[in-house]
Amino acid sequence: xxxxxYTFCFICLIALFSGCSKSNSPTSPNGGSNNNLSxxxxxxxxxxxxxxxxxxxxYGVGWDLFTGPDIFWKLRAGSTLYLTSQVIYDIxxxxxxxxxxxxxxxxxxxxxxxxxxxxxFDDVSDSDLIGSVSFSVNGIKSGNGFTxxxxxxxxxxxxxxxxxxxxx
Numbered sequence: 761x762x763x764x765x766y767t768f769c770f771i772c773l774i775a776l777f778s779g780c781s782k783s784n785s786p787t788s789p790n791g792g793s794n795n796n797l798s799x800x801x802x803x804x805x806x807x808x809x810x811x812x813x814x815x816x817x818x819y820g821v822g823w824d825l826f827t828g829p830d831i832f833w834k835l836r837a838g839s840t841l842y843l844t845s846q847v848i849y850d851i852x853x854x855x856x857x858x859x860x861x862x863x864x865x866x867x868x869x870x871x872x873x874x875x876x877x878x879x880x881f882d883d884v885s886d887s888d889l890i891g892s893v894s895f896s897v898n899g900i901k902s903g904n905g906f907t908x909x910x911x912x913x914x915x916x917x918x919x920x921x922x923x924x925x926x927x928x
Contacts, residue, residue, distance in 0.1 A: 800927035807924035891919035
């Protein structure tokens with residue numbers, strides 16, 4: 761009888777310890793296993809946020825004569841225009857940051873340099889370029905990993921923009 765109990769306990773211990781092993785697989789930030797996670801293959805801009813702008817042009821003159829600038833942006837790659845935002849009128853520093861969100865834009869070419877140009881809208885004449893920010897998905901990924909918020913400074917240096925990103 762004792763021999764059967766010892767044999768049964770021995771088999772249970774073998775089964776218990778053979779199921780345990782140290783895993784060398786990577787872990788997610790919350791400590792769980794990443795075995796079922798794959799690298800993202802898509803990234804979309806879900807929101808654009810302007811954190812700071814120059815309040816005067818290169819001549820030291822404000823963007824609008826009596827009010828604050830009327831801000832909008834265009835997303836392009838080279839001369840190809842992909843997206844133009846709505847205008848937000850008469851902004852002041854108290855209005856910052858300003859966020860545009862809505863339809864997500866797929867950044868399909870990860871090696872492509874995209875440029876986000878920020879403008880002051882003018883009814884009577886051409887809109888004035890306030891500044892630009894250039895980026896590529898590969899550049900974002902190499903410097904920040906698969907971050908959901910990418911913040912960068914443009915030209916001029918007082919232009920600061922954040923992109924809300926969604927990786928899939």
